[in-house]
Amino acid sequence: MPASPRPADVKLTGLIGTLRCCQLFSGLSAEDLAVIAGFTVMQKLAKDDYLFHEGEPARGCYLVQSGAVNVHRVSAAGKEQVIHVFRSGESFAEAALATPTGYPANARAVEPSTVLILPKAPLLDLIGHRPDLALRMLGSMSGHLRVLVGMLDDLTLKDVETRLLNWLVKHSHAARGGAIQLPGTKRVLAAELGTSSETLSRTLGRLRDQRLISVSGKKITIHNLAAVQAMLRRNLGEN
Amino acid sequence: MPASPRPADVKLTGLIGTLRCCQLFSGLSAEDLAVIAGFTVMQKLAKDDYLFHEGEPARGCYLVQSGAVNVHRVSAAGKEQVIHVFRSGESFAEAALATPTGYPANARAVEPSTVLILPKAPLLDLIGHRPDLALRMLGSMSGHLRVLVGMLDDLTLKDVETRLLNWLVKHSHAARGGAIQLPGTKRVLAAELGTSSETLSRTLGRLRDQRLISVSGKKITIHNLAAVQAMLRRNLGEN
DNA sequence: CGGGTTGCTTGACACAGGTCAAGGCCCGAC
């Protein structure tokens, strides 16, 4: 029938599409994807809504369909340390599946987002039947380990300027006409880089004085990508 | 027969014993353990021997039988950041199993050690047949994730004094007669805390001046554990 | 025994970056 399928089917095929796009499930068979889609729950989040808090018992793991989710910890004094900002197609909280302890961090939407929740029980069940899925989960988690290890040396082996240069280079590919559009406020970027908005402001100013970039509002223009990369490499060499 | 078994058997049952002790394999059936022991390779390391270097293709994952292994990264400038020191019974480099990329860090024995190598291929094969083993691996990796997350806020949310207090409290249970015996040199401890030996020395000195602890050689005596814990809590509250 | 090595301690100093405070800019509400 060329007629449009029932709403539920539309939703389901849409879901399967999203699942297939995400790295975690990219090569799975259609049947397996259907099984997963069957128990997936969709949740919409407004900006600043919390998805979960540290210590809460784990519902399952998550997959960002759209928007961005900030996973972070807060110290006893209320200071926030960003672990990672997950964007569309990325999965997180796999760690919560395998251990009885609660979430080790908090998750909050930095903009309006929709996430897919993969509940613990049926997913574990499926993993029991599909060893290759287990391997994928292992792979995904080891990816997260690498990200964390990367953060570690970001925080210990590099200064703010270097971290910013690194961020610029990483995001230069997303530049439209050499201009990077900031996803959120500068304060958010500062947090993502593990610094304060004041220091970020100063550092941007310094780069601007050196004619490497120019900043106007939420738009950062890289004048000379090669020079930025050279400066990054030089900073990495010294520390 | 009450007579002693052949050397190979002795070695095998010894291996199985070690495997059973380690958290990763603690509840496995005797058969599975025998299979694993069958492909396990033992390696002895002298102090300062490298087990592997960053970027090398992964042989498999590792299990410390005795001694201690320092997993760390080094910056372009040669500075070393300790990720974790693994001691007997602990496993590491599980991440290397699931991804084709090489090791993300270096591993070096901090004292004479013996490690068991679990080669990639047969272990992955076994995981394919034993979904519960896959779940264990997931659990172990999520443990490592938590350790890394813990390190993150150690490094960002706490100063050296707080990190030292935390270390003291964590290791106070291992104190014999209130005295903690340092595993290695003070420089090693400093590296583990992510600081320099000078700063560690000063910080220890400050705690000693406050009569909280006393230090003599490689022995640290905690005079008043409750006071140390109180100070730790207070530091955490402020930051 | 003296000389070298190694590790620990202490002092002096420099610097990155966090915090506080004040001023400027933009924008939406009224």
Add this chain to the structure above:
DNA sequence: GTCGGGCCTTGACCTGTGTCAAGCAACCCG
């Protein structure tokens, strides 16, 4: 319009910690 509140920027200041350097104690070895 103009009032108010975010956000950004800039300046002034302070503190923690890394680094360099010198002195000291312990130990090994010929």
